Amino acid sequence: xxxxxxxxxxxxxxxxxxxxxxxxxxxxxxxxxxxxxxxxxxxxxxxxxxxxxxxxxxxxxxxxxxxxxxxxxxxxxxxxxxxxxxxxxxxxxxxxxxxxxxxxxxxxxxxxxxxxxxxxxxxxxxxxxxxxxxxxxxxxxxxxxxxxxxxxxxxxxxxxxxxxxxxxxxxxxxxxxxxxxxxxxxxxxxxxxxxxxxxxxxxxxxxxxxxxxxxxxxxxxxxxxxxxxxxxxxxxxxxxxxxxxxxxxxxxxxxxxxxxxxxxxxxxxxxxxxxxxxxxxxxxxxxxxxxxxxxxxxxxxxxxxxxxxxx
Amino acid sequence: xxxxxxxxxxxxxxxxxxxxxxxxxxxxxxxxxxxxxxxxxxxxxxxxxxxxxxxxxxxxxxxxxxxxxxxxxxxxxxxxxxxxxxxxxxxxxxxxxxxxxxxxxxxxxxxxxxxxxxxxxxxxxxxxxxxxxxxxxxxxxxxxxxxxxxxxxxxxxxxxxxxxxxxxxxxxxxxxxxxxxxxxxxxxxxxxxxxxxxxxxxxxxxxxxxxxxxxxxxxxxxxxxxxxxxxxxxxxxxxxxxxxxxxxxxxxxxxxxxxxxxxxxxxxxxxxxxxxxxxxxxxxxxxxxxxxxxxxxxxxxxxxxxxxxxxxxxxxxxxxxxxxx
Numbered sequence: 001x002x003x004x005x006x007x008x009x010x011x012x013x014x015x016x017x018x019x020x021x022x023x024x025x026x027x028x029x030x031x032x033x034x035x036x037x038x039x040x041x042x043x044x045x046x047x048x049x050x051x052x053x054x055x056x057x058x059x060x061x062x063x064x065x066x067x068x069x070x071x072x073x074x075x076x077x078x079x080x081x082x083x084x085x086x087x088x089x090x091x092x093x094x095x096x097x098x099x100x101x102x103x104x105x106x107x108x109x110x111x112x113x114x115x116x117x118x119x120x121x122x123x124x125x126x127x128x129x130x131x132x133x134x135x136x137x138x139x140x141x142x143x144x145x146x147x148x149x150x151x152x153x154x155x156x157x158x159x160x161x162x163x164x165x166x167x168x169x170x171x172x173x174x175x176x177x178x179x180x181x182x183x184x185x186x187x188x189x190x191x192x193x194x195x196x197x198x199x200x201x202x203x204x205x206x207x208x209x210x211x212x213x214x215x216x217x218x219x220x221x222x223x224x225x226x227x228x229x230x231x232x233x234x235x236x237x238x239x240x241x242x243x244x245x246x247x248x249x250x251x252x253x254x255x256x257x258x259x260x261x262x263x264x265x266x267x268x269x270x271x272x273x274x275x276x277x278x279x280x281x282x283x284x285x286x287x288x289x290x291x292x293x294x295x296x297x298x299x300x301x302x303x304x305x306x307x308x309x310x311x
Numbered sequence: 312x313x314x315x316x317x318x319x320x321x322x323x324x325x326x327x328x329x330x331x332x333x334x335x336x337x338x339x340x341x342x343x344x345x346x347x348x349x350x351x352x353x354x355x356x357x358x359x360x361x362x363x364x365x366x367x368x369x370x371x372x373x374x375x376x377x378x379x380x381x382x383x384x385x386x387x388x389x390x391x392x393x394x395x396x397x398x399x400x401x402x403x404x405x406x407x408x409x410x411x412x413x414x415x416x417x418x419x420x421x422x423x424x425x426x427x428x429x430x431x432x433x434x435x436x437x438x439x440x441x442x443x444x445x446x447x448x449x450x451x452x453x454x455x456x457x458x459x460x461x462x463x464x465x466x467x468x469x470x471x472x473x474x475x476x477x478x479x480x481x482x483x484x485x486x487x488x489x490x491x492x493x494x495x496x497x498x499x500x501x502x503x504x505x506x507x508x509x510x511x512x513x514x515x516x517x518x519x520x521x522x523x524x525x526x527x528x529x530x531x532x533x534x535x536x537x538x539x540x541x542x543x544x545x546x547x548x549x550x551x552x553x554x555x556x557x558x559x560x561x562x563x564x565x566x567x568x569x570x571x572x573x574x575x576x577x578x579x580x581x582x583x584x585x586x587x588x589x590x591x592x593x594x595x596x597x598x599x600x601x602x603x604x605x606x607x608x609x610x611x612x613x614x615x616x617x618x619x620x621x622x623x624x625x626x627x628x629x630x631x632x633x634x635x636x
Contacts, residue, residue: 007325137498145615264612265612289608291462292463
């Protein structure tokens with residue numbers, strides 16, 4: 001009798017969990033990406049992982065940086081090379097036209113949208129085993145460690161398209177200036193839809209002057225990929241279209257009694273509109289300057305890049 | 312009777328069977344859903360942040376710091392306000408010295424405003440401190456209302472010295488005074504004994520209003536009263552106090568005929584990333600926006616998980632490492 005009971009109980013449980021596991025996983029994949037807000041992992045979430053799992057994860061999140069440059073603003077290319085891009089696992093510069101002084105992949109393309117398409121396609125074809133892609137403008141400054149932290153528990157075989165998410169009518173898109181993040185799956189779908197001249201024309205879009213950031217969003221939308229806002233666990237945006245000083249200035253107006261707290265995230269990933277000199281100061285401010293005696297007990301460890309002297 | 316016992320046994324078996332399978336499944340699934348978790352939990356605290364106060368020789372040396380800020384009525388709202396909102400709260404005691412008493416609160420020094428009175432202000436300020444606050448601190452920092460200070464790094468810098476010794480710490484300049492003098496704008500610190508001697512100097516007449524150049528004049532009195540000018544650079548020889556904003560030093564500029572100001576430096580200045588210590592204490596000519604920006608960069612923004620190259624508490628330092636691929 002007892003044995004009969006046990007078997008019945010066991011079968012009952014199996015059936016129940018089988019039913020349960022079907023629903024959440026399908027909900028998960030579509031639900032998540034309509035969720036619109038992608039938060040960095042909390043300490044609680046990371047508690048589930050053992051030390052070696054964390055080590056595996058921190059080695060697995062590797063970023064291919066796609067940095068768009070142009071010869072007429074050579075100083076920004078130089079600034080990016082000597083500053084933040086050293087922290088990318090792979091940093092490739094894409095230019096509109098060749099220039100002797102500029103070491104970059106010459107896309108030979110003046111049209112902004114066509115150039116972005118070509119850069120993304122090139123990155124996809126040269127990805128190697130890198131699974132995350134970060135697109136930056138010349139005036140963007142990024143902290144790749146914080147990007148990796150944001151992406152830590154996200155599967156790049158899922159379609160992710162994130163950054164500073166904005167809305168234009170019905171379209172959610174990621175603002176170009178503050179950096180665009182694409183998972184391998186999202187990029188794969190994108191490169192595929194590039195072939196579809198109806199859904200995602202290479203030249204047609206510019207007739208309506210939508211701007212390449214919105215073009216990108218529209219093409220991705222056709223493949224079922226939606227823009228998500230990258231934020232920290234307090235809901236603060238991690239991708240900024242302005243410089244630190246500009247954001248502080250805004251905060252002095254909006255939160256005069258709480259300027260720094262009301263400003264930007266401690267884990268900010270990007271800033272924009274920084275001059276080359278300011279980028280060098282940021283390297284010092286981010287990677288060196290700190291108060292003695294604060295131990296963070298971070299769960300991950302990122303080594304400094306080889307052969308660099310300003311971080 | 313037999314029925315109830317068999318029902319009970321059946322139910323017991325049912326429950327046990329259910330629970331054991333449930334337990335087994337849970338254990339397996341959790342390792343498989345590693346990547347599928349995207350849980351939005353509103354948990355506070357992104358990291359476990361512990362302020363240990365650092366490894367200081369804390370047996371007999373304490374590092375209480377009294378900060379006094381040289382200011383005036385015109386600057387309270389536009390400058391001093393932002394100091395109060397940022398670094399001043401990390402001092403053990405802070406005093407705002409001005410020509411007038413206000414609810415800011417400011418201390419009235421019985422000196423008029425103006426560049427030519429700066430040294431009078433310094434003399435009166437240290438007098439006031441000597442008479443009213445000497446026992447409240449071990450080190451006494453003078454800063455301008457456009458100086459940004461990292462108090463934790465100041466504590467760290469001072470922790471290797473004995474406040475009962477006559478010492479004077481800051482950005483060392485070489486002209487005019489044999490042992491050098493400390494830049495006023497970059498902020499300088501007197502040990503408790505140095506404050507005693509400074510005041511004694513004015514009582515006995517050994518120190519006078521030597522010059523309207525506040526920092527030079529202070530240097531003269533320190534020399535007279537045999538207060539030692541310290542080398543405040545870090546263990547790598549990098550500067551800790553800075554009389555200009557960070558971009559003046561950190562940005563590498565193309566070679567050019569040297570301007571006059573670096574000749575003031577007692578130690579040969581370095582331009583570029585080697586200029587400034589990770590544990591820098593001060594920057595000068597910092598106004599409102601930059602004050603908060605520096606506060607943000609120092610105490611808030613950081614690269615998660617980054618292993619800093621300079622770790623004076625560790626035996627070996629990271630110079631070049633292979634990136635984990």
